[in-house]
Amino acid sequence: MRILIVEDQKKMAAYLRKALRECGHAVDEAHDGDDALRMATMQPYDAIVLDIMLPGRDGLSVLSALRQKKVSTPVLILSARGETSERIEGINLGADDYMAKPFSMEELVVRVNALLRRATGERTNALRVGNLVLSLKTREVMRGERKIELTLREFGLLEYLMRSAGRTVTRAQLLEHVWGHDFDAGTKVAEVYIQRVRKKVDGEKEPQLIRTVLGLGYKMSV
Numbered sequence: 001m002r003i004l005i006v007e008d009q010k011k012m013a014a015y016l017r018k019a020l021r022e023c024g025h026a027v028d029e030a031h032d033g034d035d036a037l038r039m040a041t042m043q044p045y046d047a048i049v050l051d052i053m054l055p056g057r058d059g060l061s062v063l064s065a066l067r068q069k070k071v072s073t074p075v076l077i078l079s080a081r082g083e084t085s086e087r088i089e090g091i092n093l094g095a096d097d098y099m100a101k102p103f104s105m106e107e108l109v110v111r112v113n114a115l116l117r118r119a120t121g122e123r124t125n126a127l128r129v130g131n132l133v134l135s136l137k138t139r140e141v142m143r144g145e146r147k148i149e150l151t152l153r154e155f156g157l158l159e160y161l162m163r164s165a166g167r168t169v170t171r172a173q174l175l176e177h178v179w180g181h182d183f184d185a186g187t188k189v190a191e192v193y194i195q196r197v198r199k200k201v202d203g204e205k206e207p208q209l210i211r212t213v214l215g216l217g218y219k220m221s222v
Contacts, residue, residue: 001025001047001159001160001163002028002044002045002046002176002177003020003025003026003027003028003046003047003049003112004027004028004029004036004039004040004043004045004047004048004049004073005017005020005027005028005030005048006030006031006033006036006048006049006050006051006054006059007029007031007049007078008032008055009051013029015105016049016105017029019105019108019109020109020112023113024152024153024155024156024159025156026156026176026177026178027180028043031054031055032054032055032056032057033054033055033056033057033061034056034057036048036054036057036059036062037062037066040066041066041071043176044176046073046119047074047075047076047112047115047116047119048066048073048075048076049075049076049078049108050062050063050075050076050078050095051078051079052077052078052079052081052086052090053079053080059077059078059079059090060086060089060090060093063075063077063090063093063094063095064093064094067093067094074096074115075094075095075096075097076095076096076097076098076108076111076112077090077095077097077098077099078099078100079098079099079100079101080101081100096115096118097111097114097115099111113136117136127165129222130222132162132201132209134155134158134159136159139155141155143201143203143206144206146203148200150197150200153178153179154193154196154197154200156178157178157197158197160177160178161197161210161218162220164220165220165221166220166221167219168216168217169218169219171190171217173217174190174194174217174218175190178190178193194210194218197210198210207222
């Protein structure tokens with residue numbers, strides 16, 4: 001999934017980016033409120049981690065502006081102050097969760113993943129398409145009784161395809177959600193990874209779940 005981190009402390013932003021990327025998410029960064037608002041309104045993010053203390057426009061102002069613009073992306077607020085009144089204001093403005101600094105990075109990752117599950121309507125910790133099962137908790141992938149070993153990036157690509165099951169996903173959407181908007185769109189990396197994942201998931205004798213939609217992209221369906 002594609003996540004925007006809004007944090008003016010670049011070292012902290014780097015820690016957040018690393019933790020979320022290790023979970024297979026594509027991550028972008030903004031270091032001030034104006035850039036955050038611009039990016040969040042121009043790009044389709046699945047979640048936003050938003051610090052309150054920012055240069056220029058503060059985090060609560062960014063959140064308020066996003067909700068006024070009808071941007072419903074789930075938002076997790078971060079604050080060094082941890083004041084109850086600030087938390088209440090954030091929730092009233094449309095925040096979905098709140099964490100006070102300092103915080104456990106492990107807990108933050110868990111909360112972000114919970115936001116993503118709620119936003120996509122998931123009620124379980126697994127995605128299923130036919131006899132293909134992807135566990136979001138253990139990060140294991142099974143095709144029937146066969147276990148499939150995937151790299152981190154391959155897992156992220158398969159997860160995005162399974163979340164989009166039944167819909168055609170374009171190459172641009174794959175690059176945005178699996179690699180992030182700053183990836184060189186001129187490369188063939190998406191096609192290369194699709195071939196790798198298809199070879200591992202579909203094999204030679206099993207029904208094909210990952211299909212190419214000529215001129216459009218890819219679709220996962222039974």
